[in-house]
Amino acid sequence: MPNGGAFCGALPEAAILKMSDKPCRKRTLCRACGGDRLELFLSLGAQPLANSFLSGPAEFASEQFYALDVYFCRSCTLVQLLDVVDPEVLFRNYLYVTGTSETMASHNAGYAATVAGLLQLGPKDLVVEAASNDGSLLAQFKKLGVRTLGVEPARNLAEAARASGVETLDRFFDESEAVGVRESHGPAKAVIANNVLAHVDDTVGFLRGAAGLLAEDGLAVFEVPYLVELLNRLEYDTIYHEHLCYFSVMALGRLCKEAGLGIRRIDRVPVHGGSLRVYAGRNSLEHCPEALEMMAQERGAGLDSVQTYELFAEKVEQHRRKLRTFLCDRRSAGRTLAAYGAPAKGNTLLNYCGIDASIVPFTVDRNPLKVGLFTPGMHLPVRPVSALLEDQPDEVLILAWNFASEIMRQQEVYRARGGGFLTPLPEPQVHGPLPPHPTQAAAAGEPDNLAEPGAAPGAVPGAER
Numbered sequence: 001m002p003n004g005g006a007f008c009g010a011l012p013e014a015a016i017l018k019m020s021d022k023p024c025r026k027r028t029l030c031r032a033c034g035g036d037r038l039e040l041f042l043s044l045g046a047q048p049l050a051n052s053f054l055s056g057p058a059e060f061a062s063e064q065f066y067a068l069d070v071y072f073c074r075s076c077t078l079v080q081l082l083d084v085v086d087p088e089v090l091f092r093n094y095l096y097v098t099g100t101s102e103t104m105a106s107h108n109a110g111y112a113a114t115v116a117g118l119l120q121l122g123p124k125d126l127v128v129e130a131a132s133n134d135g136s137l138l139a140q141f142k143k144l145g146v147r148t149l150g151v152e153p154a155r156n157l158a159e160a161a162r163a164s165g166v167e168t169l170d171r172f173f174d175e176s177e178a179v180g181v182r183e184s185h186g187p188a189k190a191v192i193a194n195n196v197l198a199h200v201d202d203t204v205g206f207l208r209g210a211a212g213l214l215a216e217d218g219l220a221v222f223e224v225p226y227l228v229e230l231l232n233r234l235e236y237d238t239i240y241h242e243h244l245c246y247f248s249v250m251a252l253g254r255l256c257k258e259a260g261l262g263i264r265r266i267d268r269v270p271v272h273g274g275s276l277r278v279y280a281g282r283n284s285l286e287h288c289p290e291a292l293e294m295m296a297q298e299r300g301a302g303l304d305s306v307q308t309y310e311l312f313a314e315k316v317e318q319h320r321r322k323l324r325t326f327l328c329d330r331r332s333a334g335r336t337l338a339a340y341g342a343p344a345k346g347n348t349l350l351n352y353c354g355i356d357a358s359i360v361p362f363t364v365d366r367n368p369l370k371v372g373l374f375t376p377g378m379h380l381p382v383r384p385v386s387a388l389l390e391d392q393p394d395e396v397l398i399l400a401w402n403f404a405s406e407i408m409r410q411q412e413v414y415r416a417r418g419g420g421f422l423t424p425l426p427e428p429q430v431h432g433p434l435p436p437h438p439t440q441a442a443a444a445g446e447p448d449n450l451a452e453p454g455a456a457p458g459a460v461p462g463a464e465r
């Protein structure tokens with residue numbers, strides 16, 4: 001049946017007027033340069049907080065919604081949100097645990113080895129991590145015999161980290177906290193901040209704090225999702241209230257200088273849909289040639305022009321229609337669906353595209369903290385991964401698409417029994433059930449999207465389309 005049939009009602013309006021009365025502040029000036037030449041180019045509507053999972057239907061009616069609007073600064077090029085939800089609401093009880101994914105575990109081991117090698121870290125050296133989550137990265141540094149300290153505002157995660165032996169303060173890292181840490185623990189050889197720079201409203205203050213905590217020859221090392229990947233691969237689902245900034249190297253270079261840091265090295269790393277790992281030092285404000293080269297490439301690609309972002313917004317709107325039709329057509333054809341993963345980004349996608357439990361009745365997740373809860377906004381129940389084999393839905397939409405290869409490998413039994421997978425981005429795609437002779441499929445090879453940042457999860461022979 002075309003156009004989704006009975007399963008697709010009207011598209012959700014961009015602005016559902018059901019806004020929150022909870023703390024939310026609207027900036028009027030750019031958080032990097034202080035300018036006011038800010039252009040709204042993409043509105044994802046009023047959305048609940050992507051990590052505010054609900055414990056049951058009693059909480060549905062009082063759910064809070066906040067504008068999810070994305071702006072471009074014509075002065076310094078920073079792409080950012082201006083609606084700032086109170087960090088106490090956002091981060092004090094956080095459900096994302098880095099240690100739950102195999103992909104992240106091996107990423108962490110490699111990360112620690114690289115930084116330790118680069119800085120020749122020894123037993124007297126200190127590594128501080130801001131937003132250290134459950135301490136799984138610092139645990140890798142500990143294995144290498146280095147002193148570590150985590151600073152993590154989510155009390156539940158800080159406690160989990162301490163329980164596993166990683167010293168952790170349950171506080172927000174900022175300029176004044178950095179001064180306190182330096183007084184109590186001494187200067188740090190490395191200050192690490194992965195996927196947190198985008199979370200802080202005072203970006204410059206955060207970087208100044210990191211710079212002030214560093215030993216003279218130390219490095220601030222931070223990973224941020226790369227704006228170029230977001231644009232090229234239509235990863236608009238990575239936009240949610242926690243992510244206040246979407247960084248280009250142009251914008252980062254300016255921010256670093258503002259904070260008294262120069263970029264020493266910059267790597268592209270294949271996590272979270274394609275990220276940058278930036279190494280910045282305080283003894284010179286000059287950026288390294290690779291960083292300058294990347295800035296030039298970004299200007300060449302139009303990242304300093306608002307038209308580029310307006311074009312992106314048009315593609316996002318088209319994708320919403322395409323994905324809804326894709327899923328609703330499958331439901332109308334009699335297929336049963338489920339989703340895999342309950343990541344924050346999945347909630348942007350579900351809410352923006354209006355994919356509720358009538359289309360995808362439930363999702364599954366490996367994180368025991370999320371199982372038994374309901375997704376914000378669309379209220380999909382989160383079940384354990386074993387539910388896939390219990391219910392054996394015909395197809396599973398992978399919301400955690402950055403782990404698609406890992407997930408499909410793990411679910412060999414589900415696929416051997418005839419189950420298929422769907423990935424939503426950059427285009428809806430079908431990865432059919434395993435063919436009868438798994439050895440042949442293995443010989444055909446399955447590209448690993450972690451090894452190859454640009455590669456889509458591999459389609460299996462016999463898959464549709």
Ligand SMILES: [Zn+2]
Nearest residue numbers: 030033073076
């Ligand atoms: Zn600006």
